[in-house]
Amino acid sequence: MVRIDKKWELRLYVAGKTPKSVTALSNLKKYCEEHLKGQYRIEVVDLLEKPQLAEGDQILAIPTLVRKVPEPIRKIIGDLSNEEKVLVGLNIRPA
Amino acid sequence: MSKSQKNKEPVQYGTLPKALTGITGLDEITGGGLPYGRPSLICGEAGSGKTLMSIEFIVRGAVQYNEPGVFVAFEEKSDELAINVASLGFDLKKLQAENKLKIDHVHIDRSEIEETGEYDLEGLFIRLGYAIDSIGAKRVVLDTLENLFSGLNNQAVLRAELRRLFTWLKEKGVTAIITGERGEGALTRQGLEEYVSDCVILLDNRVVNQITTRRLRVIKYRGTVHGTNEYPFLIDEDGISVLPVTSLKMANTVSTERISTGVKALDDMLGGRGLYRGGSVLVSGTAGTGKTSLAASFANETCNRKEKCIYFAMEESPNQIIRNIRSIGIDLQKHVDSGLLIFNASRPNLHGLEMHLVAMHKCIKKYRPSVVIIDPITNFINIGSVSEVKNMLVRMIDFLQEEQISVMFTALSLNTIVNEQTDEGVSSLVDAWILVRDIEFNGERNRGLYVMKSRGMKHSNQVREFIITGNGLQLVDVYLGPDGILTGSAREQQMLLEQTGEAIRNSAVTRKDREIIRKRKVLEAKIASLHTEFESVEEELNKVYLEEELKKEILRKNREEVIKIRRGETEENVQTSKTSRKK
Numbered sequence: 087m088v089r090i091d092k093k094w095e096l097r098l099y100v101a102g103k104t105p106k107s108v109t110a111l112s113n114l115k116k117y118c119e120e121h122l123k124g125q126y127r128i129e130v131v132d133l134l135e136k137p138q139l140a141e142g143d144q145i146l147a148i149p150t151l152v153r154k155v156p157e158p159i160r161k162i163i164g165d166l167s168n169e170e171k172v173l174v175g176l177n178i179r180p181a
Numbered sequence: 182m183s184k185s186q187k188n189k190e191p192v193q194y195g196t197l198p199k200a201l202t203g204i205t206g207l208d209e210i211t212g213g214g215l216p217y218g219r220p221s222l223i224c225g226e227a228g229s230g231k232t233l234m235s236i237e238f239i240v241r242g243a244v245q246y247n248e249p250g251v252f253v254a255f256e257e258k259s260d261e262l263a264i265n266v267a268s269l270g271f272d273l274k275k276l277q278a279e280n281k282l283k284i285d286h287v288h289i290d291r292s293e294i295e296e297t298g299e300y301d302l303e304g305l306f307i308r309l310g311y312a313i314d315s316i317g318a319k320r321v322v323l324d325t326l327e328n329l330f331s332g333l334n335n336q337a338v339l340r341a342e343l344r345r346l347f348t349w350l351k352e353k354g355v356t357a358i359i360t361g362e363r364g365e366g367a368l369t370r371q372g373l374e375e376y377v378s379d380c381v382i383l384l385d386n387r388v389v390n391q392i393t394t395r396r397l398r399v400i401k402y403r404g405t406v407h408g409t410n411e412y413p414f415l416i417d418e419d420g421i422s423v424l425p426v427t428s429l430k431m432a433n434t435v436s437t438e439r440i441s442t443g444v445k446a447l448d449d450m451l452g453g454r455g456l457y458r459g460g461s462v463l464v465s466g467t468a469g470t471g472k473t474s475l476a477a478s479f480a481n482e483t484c485n486r487k488e489k490c491i492y493f494a495m496e497e498s499p500n501q502i503i504r505n506i507r508s509i510g511i512d513l514q515k516h517v518d519s520g521l522l523i524f525n526a527s528r529p530n531l532h533g534l535e536m537h538l539v540a541m542h543k544c545i546k547k548y549r550p551s552v553v554i555i556d557p558i559t560n561f562i563n564i565g566s567v568s569e570v571k572n573m574l575v576r577m578i579d580f581l582q583e584e585q586i587s588v589m590f591t592a593l594s595l596n597t598i599v600n601e602q603t604d605e606g607v608s609s610l611v612d613a614w615i616l617v618r619d620i621e622f623n624g625e626r627n628r629g630l631y632v633m634k635s636r637g638m639k640h641s642n643q644v645r646e647f648i649i650t651g652n653g654l655q656l657v658d659v660y661l662g663p664d665g666i667l668t669g670s671a672r673e674q675q676m677l678l679e680q681t682g683e684a685i686r687n688s689a690v691t692r693k694d695r696e697i698i699r700k701r702k703v704l705e706a707k708i709a710s711l712h713t714e715f716e717s718v719e720e721e722l723n724k725v726y727l728e729e730e731l732k733k734e735i736l737r738k739n740r741e742e743v744i745k746i747r748r749g750e751t752e753e754n755v756q757t758s759k760t761s762r763k764k
Binding site: 092099101104106109110134137138141142144145146147148149150158159160161162163164165166167168171172174175 | 284288289294296302304310332
């Protein structure tokens, strides 16, 4: 069930430690541990610290999860509370 | 436009501070620009010029008022935008390099984005905040914010975030423009106007009779007076120009200086000195009566005085006019070459009335002429109603008077009702009205010219015959004879006739004179002969008398002789007695 051939590079954009960001991060970690154990890397970007990074990934909403690898880039906005949507969105589980 | 003055106004009176847009005319309508430090909404249909107006606001702010700006493009990429406005002479790349402008392209693709759970638009805020802070921006444009609605699903979040965005922009103290597509029954599709309440400008692109006119209206502007009308605007190579329609006050300064029309005899008819500077004159007449010739000689005269003249040709091309006018001995080409005469030719139905007005405005503002000629105004009727044309001309005259520019309109009058109305409509506006008309008589057509009215001067009430010769225009007194007014060859004929009559009369007179002289001579001769006769008669009479005397003498002598003889005296005695008697 676990795909070994792929490595997942995820980036989560947050703006400070807001409840939504915290929820999103903990949700993300939970899903990754469940489905992508050992094959993922999560990078958290706090835009309050590095606002210049917002433009590169076309960030509008906070929190935004960007799947950098594998291509194509996918974005999921919100606190990631809906596991089904997150998994489909990240192409972990086919829709 | 005295921008510095307007800049001070809010400070002086403590009213709403405003940020000048630098867009020609818009600052006049809004009384100094958009509300400073507040968001304004520009809405309109697709292609109504929203993006252009907002980018001009940003660029002019950066270039003219040293207020850097951020342009957030939701629709176009930064490169595309740069290319689109390069035709207007805006170099976005350079401005970006100078840190006067920042373009942030916000790309929203629904297919890339999945929504799950709660979110907010803090990312947009951060981006915007970063962009503003990095160049110290004072102006922000969000074009078109409504794209957010197509990219994101959660309307409740979006609306709440938009409200927060506008509050945040106000707190930032930036003057912002938000653009929005016009919606059904509302100003914008997403009802953005409920968030932006300070200033709302509606752009409109209307097609009437196949001619498009862009219009602008300030729907709402809190805390200030503003023009409420619809104002036409023009997008051309210099960006947007809005025409502030009519100045409300009629307080133009007037000049008493007079300028020549280029036709000496016409000047004489106009009180001897021509038209007032800054006045308006209408030359109307039927086809082929020499209206353009009159206009051209006015232009020629102006250029000869080394003053500038703009000739708006609505019917003929400049080259055509130059060629045709050369045939009456006026060389306009040299004035064109010296830059004093500027031709501006356009077909009336090229664009709407308002556009013509705006285009003329621009041209006049650019060259600052002292005389403007519009030849002819007639065809404007094709693209607008009589009252619209009249309105346009009122504004034109108003503007020209303000600038102290003299204007000559020519108008073709046909025998149709519409055009008679045009004449009527315009004639009440102009200061002087010269009518050129056909006088058809004796199988030929001649031109008659008279001054219908001329405000503020004692003008001639005479009809003059207007003759176009190879050496320019001439006015000749028409012949007023027992048979009425005679012109052209009839006039010439009449004049010849008179000359003949005179000659005949003259010769008659001389003949009579000679007769008299002859008669006198005869009489004098008669007198002389009578005189001689009298002398001879007198002589005769004298002779008789002398003979009588002689006879008497002789008789007396004889008697004495007889007496002597009877007395017996000798011859000597007789002799002595004779001498003694003589003693």
